[in-house]
Each structure stands twice: as C-alpha cells, then as structure tokens.
Amino acid sequence: MTVSGIISALIVGLIIGALGRLVLPGKQNIPIWLTIVIGVVAAVLGTFLANALGVGDTRGIDWIEVVIQIALAAGGVSLATGIYNGRKRIR
Template structure:
C-alpha cells in the first residue's frame, strides 16, 4: 500500500471515528489514537457492508455508506470506551 493510501486511511479513520464519538451521548474517555483505530476499522467494515448491500458505489457522495461507517464507529467507540475504562479502573 502506498504512503498516500495509508495517510488517506488515517484521515478517513479520524473523521469517521470523530463522527462516531459525536453521535454518542456523554464523554468517552479513550485516547485519540484509539478513536482513529476504531474509525479505520469501521470505515473498512462499513465499505464492505455497503458493497455487499449494493449501495457502495453510487453517483455523488455515498451517504448510505457513510451512515453505515459512522454507525459502526459509534458502536465500536462505545464498546472500546467500556473496555478501556474498565481496564484502567482495575
């Protein structure tokens, strides 16, 4: 994978992870690097799901794909925040 692909994956992961955190109520006490990782994973899985559903490649902005990615990021951030805070308390 070229460097530009890695950089773009990190930028997309940051955006998707941040949007996932925004839709969750309350404070999530996880570091930004973990938000990026969750966002990158959610972006990859969301793209796969959108393509499997046949809505991954439409004209213009793929809004359904973005919604799937953000929803997955919100679930991922919620799960990771629960595990992360539980690990830090113990």
C-alpha cells in the same frame, strides 16, 4: 499500499472515528489513537457492508455508506470506552 494511501486512510479514519464519538452522548475517555484505529476499521467494514448490501456504488457521495461507517464507529467507540474504562477501574 502507498504512503498517500496510508495517509488517506488515517485521515478518513480520524474523521469517521470523530463522527462516531460525536454521535454518542456523554464523554468517552479513550485516547485519540484508539479513535483513529476504530475509525479506520469502521470505514473499511462499512465499505464492505455497503457493497454487500448493494448500496455502496452510487454517483457522488455514498451517504448510506457513510451512515453505516459512522454507526459502526459509534458502536466501536462505545465498546472501546466500556473496555478501556473497565481496565482503569480494575487497576
């Protein structure tokens, strides 16, 4: 993977992760680096899932794929918030 590919993945991950956080109500107390990681993973998984469903290869912007990615990011942020905040309470 090239440097530009890594930078692109980080930017897409940041955007997808931020949109996933925006979809959820309330405040999520997780660090920004975790949001980026969740966004990158959600973007990759969302692309594979959209292609498996046959909706990932259209002309222009693949809105269904984007919605799948944001939904996966929201689920990941929700899960990470529960785990991250649970660890803080135990200590």
